[in-house]
Amino acid sequence: MPSVQYFLGGNTPSGFYSLYHQLSDPERFRALYIIKSGPGSGKSTLMRRVERHAQAAGLETEEVLCSGDPDSLDAVMIPALGAAVVDGTAPHVVVSKGHFGGQAV
Numbered sequence: 001m002p003s004v005q006y007f008l009g010g011n012t013p014s015g016f017y018s019l020y021h022q023l024s025d026p027e028r029f030r031a032l033y034i035i036k037s038g039p040g041s042g043k044s045t046l047m048r049r050v051e052r053h054a055q056a057a058g059l060e061t062e063e064v065l066c067s068g069d070p071d072s073l074d075a076v077m078i079p080a081l082g083a084a085v086v087d088g089t090a091p092h093v094v095v096s097k098g099h100f101g102g103q104a105v
Contacts, residue, residue, distance in 0.1 A: 003060040008074065010067045030082035036089050043087045047076040050085050054078045 009018040035043045044066075051061045054076075064075035066087075077084040 004062040005065055006062070007067050008064050016067075028082070029077075029084050032083070033085045034088035035085065036087075038089075043089075044073040047073045047085050047087075050078075051076045054081075 009016060035046065037043055051063070054061050059078050059080050062077040062079065063073055064077070064086075066072040066074050073087070075084055075086040
């Protein structure tokens with residue numbers, strides 16, 4: 001079970017409202033892995049596996065739940081490592097704001 005669960009976007013009468021730009025902040029993350037793929041390709045499954053391994057190592061995790069399907073993940077973060085795995089596909093497009101680990105992403 002994650003330490004924290006929350007939403008970074010919402011479906012509103014005015015359309016989708018997003019705070020996903022916060023996920024690519026180089027001040028918060030040393031490693032940011034952005035996954036782009038079609039629906040049903042395993043993005044959430046991969047993120048849940050990363051989360052389970054982090055928890056097994058005794059690390060706290062944070063989950064960003066999908067506002068359209070709360071059983072699906074939009075991101076998993078491991079604050080102690082400064083790392084995140086993020087679904088970068090629409091409607092929550094995530095792009096890098098800088099360099100992580102010395103390499104452009």
